Amino acid sequence: MSQPPTVQKLQSTLEAAMDELQRKNLIPLQKDSFLCAAKCCDKHSDMQALQQCTVNCQAKVQTAHQVLYGNLEDFQKRFQRCLLRCEDQAKDALPPKPKEKDMEKAQDQIMECMDLCAVEYTGKVAKLKADVGSSLSQIGK
Structure with a gap:
C-alpha cells in the first residue's frame, strides 16, 4: 500500500522543521560546547579536572x-496512533467474511x-517547531 501524497508532505515538512x-x-550550542572544551584544555592540567x-x-x-x-519521537508516536486508528476503523467495518x-x-x-x-x-508541525524552538532557546541561555 502506497502512502497518500499528504503523508509525504508531512514527512518533508517535519524534516524541514527539524x-x-x-x-x-x-x-550553535555544539559550537559553544567545542569552544568551552577547548578552554578547558587551557584551564586544567589535571586529567580528571579536564x-x-x-x-x-x-x-x-x-x-x-x-x-x-524526545519531542520528535512523541510527535511521531501520536501520528502513528492516528494511522493505527485508521486500520482499526477499517477492520471494524468489515463483515465477518469479507469479499474482495x-x-x-x-x-x-x-x-x-x-x-x-x-x-x-x-498542521501541528508549526506548533511543534515553535514549542521546541522555545525550549531550545531557553537551554542556550
Missing part, C-alpha cells in the same frame, strides 16, 4: 538533543483516513 531547529539551535570540565561543556548539547528528539469488494472498500477507507491524519499532523 533541519531548521538543528541549524538555528543545536549547531575531563569533568569537558563533560560540563557538553551538558547543554545533551539536554538540547533530548528535548529535540469489501477489502477494496476497507483499503480506500484506510487511505482516506491516513490522508486526514497527515493533513491534521502537518
